[in-house]
Amino acid sequence: EVQLVESGGGLVQPGGSLRLSCAASGFTFDDYAMSWVRQAPGQERQFVAGINWNGGITYAGSVQGRFTISRDNAKNTVYLQMNSLKPEDTAVYYCAARPLMVVTDAREYNVWGQGTQVTVSS
Numbered sequence: 001e002v003q004l005v006e007s008g009g010g011l012v013q014p015g016g017s018l019r020l021s022c023a024a025s026g027f028t029f030d031d032y033a034m035s036w037v038r039q040a041p042g043q044e045r046q047f048v049a050g051i052n053w054n055g056g057i058t059y060a061g062s063v064q065g066r067f068t069i070s071r072d073n074a075k076n077t078v079y080l081q082m083n084s085l086k087p088e089d090t091a092v093y094y095c096a097a098r099p100l101m102v103v104t105d106a107r108e109y110n111v112w113g114q115g116t117q118v119t120v121s122s
Contacts, residue, residue: 002025006116007022020093025076032053033097035048038092039094048093052100066084067080
């Protein structure tokens with residue numbers, strides 16, 4: 001069974017940090033691009049960051065310099081380190097996968113996790 005399971009979300013104050021994890025199973029993780037996509041209430045899904053099968057990385061401009069994506073192929077896991085969080089980062093964060101290369105159009109991903117809530121508020 002193909003599965004992505006996110007963890008690490010929560011409530012954090014502005015300026016704080018969180019680390020999200022996404023554990024993958026049921027497919028050849030090494031051959032897939034892994035991305036984080038977020039969705040705020042009433043808004044469309046928005047690409048946040050992605051890492052290609054070969055380690056190439058793409059960030060959305062809104063998180064560049066604050067967020068860091070990484071992957072551990074030995075553990076079939078992708079991470080998103082989020083620093084200097086802002087209230088506008090509040091959203092459900094989804095892990096998504098597609099073969100080989102990252103794209104920024106969320107509609108191109110065919111494997112999704114259930115999402116984890118991130119709330120940035122004082």
